[in-house]
Amino acid sequence: MKKHGENISFAVIVIILALVPLLLQFGAISGGSTVIFIGKCMAYAIVAIGIDLIWGYTGILSLGHGLYFALGAYGMAMYLKLVSTNGQITDFMHIGGLKELPFIWTLFDNLPMTLLFMILIPAVVAFIIGYFIFKNRVKGVYFSIISQALTWAFYSVFIALSPYTNGNVGITEIKSLFGSVKGDANRANMFMLFYVSLIVLILVYVVAKFLVSRKFGKILVAIRDGENRTYFSGYKVSMYKTFVYVLSAIIAAIAGAIFVNFNGSITPSEMTIEASIMMVIWVAVGGRGTIIGAVIGAFVINLCEYNLSSGNLVEIWQYIIGSVFCLTILFFKGGLVGLVREQIPALIAKFKSNNTKNKITKKPTVTKLNTKKGGLNHG
Amino acid sequence: MANANTVLDIRQISVCFDEFQALTDINTKIRRNTIHFFIGPNGAGKTTLLDIICGKTKPTTGKVIFFPQGKNGILLTGLKEYQIVRYGVGRKFQVPSVFVNLTVEENMILSLKSNKGIFSSIFNKPSTEEHHEIRRVLEKVDLIDKLNFRAGALAHGEKQWLEIGMQLVQKPELIMLDEPAAGMGKPETFKTGEILKEIKKECTIIVIEHDMEFVKQVADTVTVLHEGKMLKEGHIDDILNDEVVQSVYLGRSKKND
Amino acid sequence: MFINTLFNGMSLTSIILLASLGLSITFGLMRVINMAHGEFLMIGAYTTYVVQMVFSKLVPEQFQSWYYIASIPTAFVVAFLFGSLLEKVVISRLYGREIDSLLATFGISLILQQLARSIFGTQGVNVKAPDFLFGGITIGNLTFSYNRLFIIFSVVMCIVIMWYIMYRSGFGKQMRAVMQNRNMAQCMGINSRRVDNLTFAIGSGIAGIAGCSISLLGSVDSTVGQSYIVYAFMVVVLGGVGNLKGSVIGACIIGFASIFAENYTSATIAKAIVLFIVILFLQKRPQGLFVVRTRELD
Numbered sequence: 001m002k003k004h005g006e007n008i009s010f011a012v013i014v015i016i017l018a019l020v021p022l023l024l025q026f027g028a029i030s031g032g033s034t035v036i037f038i039g040k041c042m043a044y045a046i047v048a049i050g051i052d053l054i055w056g057y058t059g060i061l062s063l064g065h066g067l068y069f070a071l072g073a074y075g076m077a078m079y080l081k082l083v084s085t086n087g088q089i090t091d092f093m094h095i096g097g098l099k100e101l102p103f104i105w106t107l108f109d110n111l112p113m114t115l116l117f118m119i120l121i122p123a124v125v126a127f128i129i130g131y132f133i134f135k136n137r138v139k140g141v142y143f144s145i146i147s148q149a150l151t152w153a154f155y156s157v158f159i160a161l162s163p164y165t166n167g168n169v170g171i172t173e174i175k176s177l178f179g180s181v182k183g184d185a186n187r188a189n190m191f192m193l194f195y196v197s198l199i200v201l202i203l204v205y206v207v208a209k210f211l212v213s214r215k216f217g218k219i220l221v222a223i224r225d226g227e228n229r230t231y232f233s234g235y236k237v238s239m240y241k242t243f244v245y246v247l248s249a250i251i252a253a254i255a256g257a258i259f260v261n262f263n264g265s266i267t268p269s270e271m272t273i274e275a276s277i278m279m280v281i282w283v284a285v286g287g288r289g290t291i292i293g294a295v296i297g298a299f300v301i302n303l304c305e306y307n308l309s310s311g312n313l314v315e316i317w318q319y320i321i322g323s324v325f326c327l328t329i330l331f332f333k334g335g336l337v338g339l340v341r342e343q344i345p346a347l348i349a350k351f352k353s354n355n356t357k358n359k360i361t362k363k364p365t366v367t368k369l370n371t372k373k374g375g376l377n378h379g
Numbered sequence: 380m381a382n383a384n385t386v387l388d389i390r391q392i393s394v395c396f397d398e399f400q401a402l403t404d405i406n407t408k409i410r411r412n413t414i415h416f417f418i419g420p421n422g423a424g425k426t427t428l429l430d431i432i433c434g435k436t437k438p439t440t441g442k443v444i445f446f447p448q449g450k451n452g453i454l455l456t457g458l459k460e461y462q463i464v465r466y467g468v469g470r471k472f473q474v475p476s477v478f479v480n481l482t483v484e485e486n487m488i489l490s491l492k493s494n495k496g497i498f499s500s501i502f503n504k505p506s507t508e509e510h511h512e513i514r515r516v517l518e519k520v521d522l523i524d525k526l527n528f529r530a531g532a533l534a535h536g537e538k539q540w541l542e543i544g545m546q547l548v549q550k551p552e553l554i555m556l557d558e559p560a561a562g563m564g565k566p567e568t569f570k571t572g573e574i575l576k577e578i579k580k581e582c583t584i585i586v587i588e589h590d591m592e593f594v595k596q597v598a599d600t601v602t603v604l605h606e607g608k609m610l611k612e613g614h615i616d617d618i619l620n621d622e623v624v625q626s627v628y629l630g631r632s633k634k635n636d
Numbered sequence: 637m638f639i640n641t642l643f644n645g646m647s648l649t650s651i652i653l654l655a656s657l658g659l660s661i662t663f664g665l666m667r668v669i670n671m672a673h674g675e676f677l678m679i680g681a682y683t684t685y686v687v688q689m690v691f692s693k694l695v696p697e698q699f700q701s702w703y704y705i706a707s708i709p710t711a712f713v714v715a716f717l718f719g720s721l722l723e724k725v726v727i728s729r730l731y732g733r734e735i736d737s738l739l740a741t742f743g744i745s746l747i748l749q750q751l752a753r754s755i756f757g758t759q760g761v762n763v764k765a766p767d768f769l770f771g772g773i774t775i776g777n778l779t780f781s782y783n784r785l786f787i788i789f790s791v792v793m794c795i796v797i798m799w800y801i802m803y804r805s806g807f808g809k810q811m812r813a814v815m816q817n818r819n820m821a822q823c824m825g826i827n828s829r830r831v832d833n834l835t836f837a838i839g840s841g842i843a844g845i846a847g848c849s850i851s852l853l854g855s856v857d858s859t860v861g862q863s864y865i866v867y868a869f870m871v872v873v874l875g876g877v878g879n880l881k882g883s884v885i886g887a888c889i890i891g892f893a894s895i896f897a898e899n900y901t902s903a904t905i906a907k908a909i910v911l912f913i914v915i916l917f918l919q920k921r922p923q924g925l926f927v928v929r930t931r932e933l934d
Contacts (some may be wrong), residue, residue, distance in 0.1 A: 132919050145669075160902060165593050216501045221480050231459075270676060301614075315753070318747070
């Protein structure tokens with residue numbers, strides 16, 4: 001039942017997502033921008049699944065998955081840009097003093113190559129980083145700190161190489177793979193993109209679910225709980241870690257490519273440390289160590305942010321996300337999923353067994369707040 | 380070189396941690412299908428010696444050679460711990476270390492000899508024989524009823540059992556147990572001893588233990604370590620009668636008794 | 637040319653070191669990964685700004701410059717109090733959970749940044765350097781600005797004070813005892829909760845002083861601490877977690893290397909290259925330069 005619970009929840013989410021474009025078509029949702037935003041949330045959910053594999057399951061906290069997300073996004077963005085310029089060099093390259101398309105971007109001048117390299121480049125980068133770091137048994141917070149420094153270094157270099165990357169501005173004003181998605185006239189394009197993205201989300205979920213259900217997934221948990229012990233069970237832990245790291249980087253790159261289609265632009269702010277930690281926040285709040293938790297977390301937080309962070313509420317939103325995250329880490333390690341699965345049943349059991357007055361005053365209020373959000377997503 | 384009866388040859392092992400000389404010139408041979416005990420007071424270097432055999436610590440000098448049944452000797456020093464495990468040398472740690480978030484059965488599956496690679500761990504499932512083997516071992520260590528329990532929920536003694544079971548299911552030629560009876564009562568300790576006697580038919584066992592009753596019950600050979608040096612090696616009766624040993628170790632433990 | 641580079645190197649080193657001294661206590665000794673450390677720098681910087689404002693309202697013209705002297709202890713106290721509060725409410729629940737402490741303090745960092753924006757606005761504010769820090773010493777055709785000299789001076793002061801607290805005072809003994817063996821220290825009658833709290837607060841207070849110096853270098857906004865945090869962590873890791881000497885040398889290496897590399901390329905790329913090299917070095921010695929080796933094998 002427990003296992004099915006996850007898949008049923010995911011099925012519910014998929015059905016709701018599938019209905020979103022129809023609701024727009026029939027006027028139940030006003031404005032295509034909401035649908036585009038939900039599309040971006042799907043990309044966030046995908047990257048969250050990747051983060052969950054590496055952090056929730058394997059216990060490796062990477063503060064740099066924004067980098068892989070951005071690498072995928074930039075690859076896709078450059079392809080889309082080159083489509084609009086017919087393969088000619090772009091304005092910013094011209095301004096930057098380049099005479100012809102740099103080699104790295106010639107890899108992205110047709111779709112099959114783009115799909116290949118948008119995955120291959122992040123995978124190779126992740127492999128090089130992961131292989132050496134894990135082989136040398138750098139672990140725990142040391143890994144986190146190093147990944148943070150790497151992210152920062154890559155980010156600086158990315159901005160410094162502005163003739164190639166357009167620096168702080170990033171690659172802007174691009175259409176999606178299916179043409180422009182903005183405005184009512186282009187609704188067909190948007191729906192196409194939306195459903196393709198939904199299918200990718202489903203595929204990533206299924207693959208992740210398959211992996212963690214196999215012995216492979218148990219080994220990841222074993223590494224998280226007792227790395228040395230896992231070596232002594234005869235497993236080459238560093239290879240497993242590298243594999244998961246590369247896999248999660250690939251998933252992040254795919255997510256980035258989807259994101260840029262909806263967003264129409266990509267800036268280096270997506271590859272910062274803060275952006276990377278935000279991804280971890282989604283997983284933590286949703287529930288680490290469960291694939292569905294990552295998906296729920298990405299949707300719940302981003303939808304809340306979308307609804308709250310307009311106008312004067314921006315300030316409040318920062319306080320909310322900061323404290324929700326902090327409280328999750330302190331008191332609800334299992335996140336929303338853990339709350340539904342363990343803490344609420346435990347609380348109910350406690351209520352039933354001792355209906356005394358000695359109830360803690362603080363906890364129930366927080367619980368209510370969180371369940372409300374969980375309910376919002378399921379309903 | 381070593382005769383066919385030797386399963387592990389420890390040659391001139393010394394270890395230094397910075398200034399501290401943890402082991403000095405250890406030489407010994409472990410005979411096949413025996414139970415070999417390392418005893419000695421705290422800080423004698425027993426655990427360090429096991430760490431060296433299983434690759435956790437690198438010795439400053441010396442080597443350890445492992446002779447699997449019917450194969451050429453393998454130099455263990457310099458190999459990685461997972462490689463040593465794959466050659467058939469298992470290790471149980473002092474603190475019970477099972478994977479607390481996995482079930483008893485999953486713990487056993489992870490310890491199976493096959494499928495250590497990434498892709499086989501994704502695509503292969505344990506065979507029927509392996510499932511039988513797991514059940515057989517779990518019956519032996521009395522955990523068959525707790526197949527689907529989370530290992531973290533087991534009692535201390537049960538975790539010790541599970542860990543021994545995890546070693547057995549690996550089918551090693553050599554098992555190293557660091558204080559297998561720690562935290563166990565008399566009957567449980569006795570039962571552990573009987574199990575060890577039974578499994579030595581299939582493999583060789585190295586044990587670190589303080590409980591002299593237990594040593595007397597099962598030991599074939601005993602090596603006494605003291606301050607990183609070998610003090611005495613031989614049959615338990617000779618050890619117990621040796622004056623030097625009594626003065627550094629047994630005398631003290633008798634007083635404590 | 638060479639001396640100029642050397643001076644710039646020392647200047648950058650002292651800034652990086654100031655930013656990382658607090659961390660070498662909270663991370664190095666307490667094993668708490670305080671992602672809000674940058675915000676403690678920010679608190680120090682904003683405190684300096686507030687003290688300056690207060691002085692400009694209340695103090696006669698000729699004593700204006702003294703605001704900066706007053707702001708140093710004030711910044712320490714404010715950051716100290718924030719640190720003490722943070723330890724009590726959040727950190728104390730997270731000892732032994734390093735990765736969780738990293739994440740929880742990131743949440744705190746978001747809150748503190750927003751707090752700064754709510755109070756001081758999103759626009760950066762400027763701290764006017766006190767008169768006595770204008771200008772500099774000119775030797776030959778080289779100028780050593782007082783500003784930078786003062787920062788070097790303050791980092792030396794901080795190190796001396798920290799060294800005294802840690803290795804010479806009675807509290808320092810208690811502190812090191814608790815960090816090395818909590819249970820044993822408790823058995824000896826040390827109130828470890830109080831020591832934890834004070835230690836973390838001192839680390840935060842030093843970050844506050846660092847913020848004071850940082851406010852002289854440019855405009856102060858809610859993200860001012862962020863640019864230092866990456867370096868601060870790398871310094872502590874490179875130096876070897878848990879010792880003051882390592883942090884000093886780590887900061888020297890990173891500071892001087894960055895300045896020397898800047899002779900050949902742009903400042904940003906130079907810093908990135910230095911970080912890459914440090915990371916490469918840490919592959920060889922994951923425990924950093926100065927390892928406190930023990931027989932404990934895990």
